[in-house]
Amino acid sequence: MKIKLGVLAVAMPLALTTLTGCDMTDNGSDVPSAGTSTSSDAADTVEGISSGLYDLIGVKGKTSDSRATVTECSGKDPDKYFRVLHPWSFTPASPGDLETAMQRLKAALPQHGWKIVEYGPDTSKNKNLRLTADNDAQKASVHIIEMAKDNPPMLSVDVISGCYQVPDGQKVEHF
Numbered sequence: 001m002k003i004k005l006g007v008l009a010v011a012m013p014l015a016l017t018t019l020t021g022c023d024m025t026d027n028g029s030d031v032p033s034a035g036t037s038t039s040s041d042a043a044d045t046v047e048g049i050s051s052g053l054y055d056l057i058g059v060k061g062k063t064s065d066s067r068a069t070v071t072e073c074s075g076k077d078p079d080k081y082f083r084v085l086h087p088w089s090f091t092p093a094s095p096g097d098l099e100t101a102m103q104r105l106k107a108a109l110p111q112h113g114w115k116i117v118e119y120g121p122d123t124s125k126n127k128n129l130r131l132t133a134d135n136d137a138q139k140a141s142v143h144i145i146e147m148a149k150d151n152p153p154m155l156s157v158d159v160i161s162g163c164y165q166v167p168d169g170q171k172v173e174h175f
Helices: 005-018 039-057 095-112
Strands: 033-036 061-063 069-071 081-092 115-121 129-135 140-147 154-161 163-165
Touching: 039 069, 039 081, 039 095, 039 140, 039 154, 081 095, 095 115, 095 129, 095 140, 095 154
Parallel strands: 033 163
Antiparallel strands: 061 081, 069 081, 081 154, 081 163, 115 129, 129 140, 140 154
């Protein structure tokens, strides 16, 4: 399944600007610190976090075929610091399962180390249900939008890491 271009157009800037609310901070910076890693290892980690979130959904359906991407850490050297964003979507096999999927996530996330920091309808005409959660242990945030009025109905999921630093002597790989 392909991600709708409109979903990415909304999701990418939203994820980059609103998912910096993790409690893990880097010396007072508003960008959370995720430690030291290569870009590819960090991408694997974030995709693993996404896989764990998919497991929590608990209903049958399909996910988009998307890969993680490397983004900059605001205000830091782009050759040494980076974040990983993994946007994907979930379309339940039955449209009636969309609400069940979102409710399962809302209930299961806190049991798996996630702190829900935002939950409720947005201000769009569709009043999409939004959930944002941070996981300090995994150094990640997730933003989920229940898009019930889309055809087909789906969940838009953005997982974003804290700010990584590449090991000494290496540069950030952009993909």
